[in-house]
Amino acid sequence: MMRFPIRQATQPSRRLSKLFATAITGTLVALSLTSSAFAADLPEIESRGSLSVATEDNYAPFNYIEDGNAVGFNADMLVELRQYADFDVKQDILPWTGLLAAVSTGQYDMALTGASVSDERLRVFNYTAPYASAQHFAIKRADDDSIQSVEDLGGKTLGVQAGSVLLSRLPELEKMLKEKGEEMGEVVQYESYPEAFADLANGRLDFVIDSAVPVNTLVASKPDVFAKGPAVSGPGYVSWPIPKSSPKLLAYMNGFLDHMRETGRLAELQEKWFGESFPDLPTKPLTSVDQFHELQFSNMK
Secondary structure (H helix, E strand, O other): OOOOOEEEOOOHHHHHHHHHHHHHHHHHHHHHOOOOOOOOOHHHHHHHOEEEEEEOOEEOOOEEEEOOEEEOHHHHHHHHHHHHOOOEEEEEEOOHHHHHHHHHOOOOOEEOOOEEOOHHHHOOEEEOOOOEEOOEEEEEEOOOOOOOOHHHHOOOOEEEEOOOHHHHOHHHHHHHHHHOOOOOOOEEEEOOHHHHHHHHHOOOOOEEEEEHHHHHHHHHHOOOOEEEEEEOOOOOEEEOEEEOOOHHHHHHHHHHHHHHHHHOHHHHHHHHHHOOOOOOOOOOOEOOHHHHHHHHHHOOO
């Protein structure tokens, strides 16, 4: 249970959207604990001739908008999937705060986005084999020499995306800090990461937490503004969530990933968007909390 202070960001220009995000947070939590009984499995998808996927547009390098076009790792994977599949693949772009709830209630067949694996989500979704690492790191201002190690994060104000796995895994950082004799500072939730990064740059936050791939991307693109800080979690994975009521769709999408891996195209896209490939990631779907914990433990160093 989280014992540190948490609040929603309320920048004046985005106050209404923040209030909306706050209002739906409880709803999303409730939906995450319900069964996705309305989700279509592969036979129904093949019968109707189309797969419906939900993506987001504000989480580089997984999915984002550039010059009015959807780009990123998953945008390229969507192109590959449309070539691979014998049915149409229909895409809708949604805000992250409502995306997984829309999939869990059957509005979409799956999420084709950069979704981290977590205990809570594994109770509602199965995941295809991971395609990226999701260990969490602190991001600090490039000129901030006060943050060199985990213990330096004690008492500092941090930003994180609302409804994300990064928020749910903050107790790991709290434990790390406690072992160093420090306490967690205030946690500010944001609807999207660009807003959190803006507040970090202007000094409203001391650091932001994100997973390895977007951290590397951000720091490489703005090295004079941001710098990578210490790790604040154990190992993690990024993959595509599929409702537990759709095991055949899970097998199909994992087969697509196998195809991408065997042809070398997966490694090419990982290098293009993440700056590195991940040849040692698990190749089997993630379907249980126990399996996830076993993988985390086996990869601890």
